Amino acid sequence: DAGVTQSPTHLIKTRGQQVTLRCSPKSGHDTVSWYQQALGQGPQFIFQYYEEEERQRGNFPDRFSGHQFPNYSSELNVNALLLGDSALYLCASSFYAGEAFFGQGTRLTVV
Amino acid sequence: AQSVAQPEDQVNVAEGNPLTVKCTYSVSGNPYLFWYVQYPNRGLQFLLKYITGDNLVKGSYGFEAEFNKSQTSFHLKKPSALVSDSALYFCAVRDYNDYKLSFGAGTTVTVRA
Numbered sequence: 001d002a003g004v005t006q007s008p009t010h011l012i013k014t015r016g017q018q019v020t021l022r023c024s025p026k027s028g029h030d031t032v033s034w035y036q037q038a039l040g041q042g043p044q045f046i047f048q049y050y051e052e053e054e055r056q057r058g059n060f061p062d063r064f065s066g067h068q069f070p071n072y073s074s075e076l077n078v079n080a081l082l083l084g085d086s087a088l089y090l091c092a093s094s095f096y097a098g099e100a101f102f103g104q105g106t107r108l109t110v111v
Numbered sequence: 112a113q114s115v116a117q118p119e120d121q122v123n124v125a126e127g128n129p130l131t132v133k134c135t136y137s138v139s140g141n142p143y144l145f146w147y148v149q150y151p152n153r154g155l156q157f158l159l160k161y162i163t164g165d166n167l168v169k170g171s172y173g174f175e176a177e178f179n180k181s182q183t184s185f186h187l188k189k190p191s192a193l194v195s196d197s198a199l200y201f202c203a204v205r206d207y208n209d210y211k212l213s214f215g216a217g218t219t220v221t222v223r224a
Contacts (some may be wrong), residue, residue: 004154033211042115042201042214043155056210090154092212099145100212102154 002027004103006091012109013081021076021106031055032074033100034066035090043090045062049074081110113138117215125223130192131217134185134202141207145183146176149199149217158200161185170197171206192222 005024013019025032031050035043045058049068063079072093078085086109092100113166115139136142143162159170166178176187185202199219203205203212 006154035212040216042216043212044204045211047211048210058211092155099157099160101157102147104154107152 004091004093006089006103006106007011008106009104010107010109012111015081015083017081018077018079019081019108020092021078021089021108023074023076023091023103025074025091028073029093029095029101031094031096032068033092033094034074034076034110035092036060037090037105039087045075046076049095051074077091078108083110086098086110113142113204113213115202115204115210115215117156117200117202117218119218120189120216123221123223126192126194130187130189130220130222132194132200132202132220134187134215135183135185136185136202136204137183138204138206139203142185143207144176144178145203145205145212146170146174146185146187147201147214149201158187159180164180181203192220194222194224196220197222213222 007022033048034046037043046060047057048055052068065077068074085090088105088107091103116135138188145160146158159168161168169175199217201217202215
C-alpha cells in the first residue's frame with residue numbers, strides 16, 4: 001500500500017504565478033482534504049472533497065481551488081501567488097469518519 | 112467553532128522517563144480527538160484517536176492518551192521515552208458533525224540520551 005502520495009515534493013514559483021499540486025489517496029479512501037502548514041504552525045484546513053464535490057471549505061480565499069477526479073485523486077490550485085502562500089501543503093485522505101492519513105507534503109516557495 | 116490548545120511549545124525529557132504532551136480542546140458537540148507526529152520535512156503520521164468508548168486509548172509506538180471530558184483534555188503519554196520519539200507532536204479535534212480537523216500549534220519533544 002503506497003499510502004497518500006503527493007507531487008511534486010518541492011516547488012518554487014514567482015509571485016503572481018499559478019500552481020497545481022497533486023494528491024493520490026490511500027487505497028480504499030474516498031475523501032481528500034488539503035491543509036496548509038506555515039513554518040512553525042499547525043496545519044490549517046483549506047477544503048475537503050468527497051464524491052468529486054467540495055464538501056467543506058476553510059477560511060481561505062477563492063484563489064485556492066480544487067478538484068477531485070473519479071479515481072478519488074485530487075488537485076489543489078492556487079492562483080495569483082503571494083509570498084504568504086509559501087508553506088508546506090499537506091493532502092490527507094480518509095474513508096467515511098475514519099482517521100485522516102497524510103502525505104509527505106509539497107513544499108511551496110514563492111519568491 | 113472548534114479549537115485546540117497545546118500549552119507547551121517544548122517538552123524535554125531524559126530517555127527512559129515518562130513523557131506527557133498536553134492538549135485541551137473546545138468543540139460545540141462531541142469531540143473526535145487525534146494525535147499526530149511530524150518528523151522534519153515530513154508529513155503527519157497518525158498515532159491514535161478517541162471517538163467513543165474507553166477513555167484510555169492506546170496507539171502506535173507505545174503511546175497512549177486519556178480523554179477527560181470534564182477537563183476537556185486529551186493528553187498524550189508514553190511510560191518510557193526513547194531518543195527516537197524526538198519530534199513535533201500535534202493534537203487535533205473534529206466535531207462529530209464537522210469534516211475538518213483543527214490542529215494545535217504543536218509541541219516539540221526532545222528526548223536526551
